[in-house]
Amino acid sequence: MNQFDRYTDDYNALLNESLSLVGGFNDYYLSRKVEVVKKYIGVKKIKFVLDFGCGLGDTSLMLRNAYPDAQIIGVDISELSIERAREKYQKIDFFCISDEEFIATYTACFDVIYVANVFHHVPINERVQVIGILKTMLACKGQIFFFEHNPYNPLTKWVVSRCEFDQDAILLLSRETRMLFKSSGFHIERTVYFLFFPYMFRNLSKIEDLFSWLPFGAQYCVVASLI
Incomplete structure (x- = not known):
């Protein structure tokens, strides 16, 4: 049994517990990521989308709703x-x-590869290998949207410390992520910081674009493409 199989049936409950003091876990945190993807893809036609580290598939459904003509x-x-x-x-x-x-x-197939909060579970000595798998599956003009917890955000570190299945987590600084992709032959298009406001203050999320350059959001997204 894989270690994550132990948490499958309690996954959302454990997330909700770790976020309980800031409004709990819900689709807000997933939909904000999908919004970032949609914003930076723009009007480009998307045929294939990979949700890498899809878990229970909730974000896969959001991606399907966002790109109904694509295969998810x-x-x-x-x-x-x-x-x-x-x-x-x-x-x-x-x-x-x-x-x-x-x-x-699906080699060299995907226009978009979505990777959300996966790599802090990947052992450091295996990260380059996993990036290589992503590179193999990305179409020549495709984009990787790589989301991770931001270690510079104290609330993020506190939430991670409370989450049972994050006890093995080794968080990545955004610069570490960029170096990881660059060393694997990727071009870094941008780094976006977001989730400055938890669910209980979600009405303020509409102004987050003003701070997307500021490296203190709860999470960040590195957008990478092949050189």
Whole structure:
């Protein structure tokens, strides 16, 4: 059993507990990421989207709603999470990352690869290898939207410290993420900081664009493409 299989059925409850003092966990935190993707993709036609580290598939559904004409694929290391995602969202294709046929089928395929809060669980000595997998699956003019917790945000560090399945987390500074992509042959298009306001202050999120350059948002997004 994969270590994340242990948390599959309690995943949302554990997130909600760790965020309880700032309004709990809900779709707000997922939808804000999808909004970032939509903003920086613009009007470009999207045919294939990969949700890398899709978990239970909730963001995969949001991506499907955002790009109804695209094929949305979800992939995760947790077989049990993939099983639950397939049960819940039967119109989306889900695979386990260990499925060699998946990688062979979708090589150089994806216009958008969405990676959200995955790499703080990836051991440091395996991160370059995982970036290589993403590179293999990205279309020549595709973009990777890489989201991570921001270690400079004290509230983020506090929430992570409270979350049971984040006990192994090694957070990445945004500059570490950029270096990781650059060393793997990517061009960095931009870095965006967001989620300055938790759910309980969500009405203020409309002004976050004014601060997107400020490296203190709860999360950040590095947008990368092939050179």
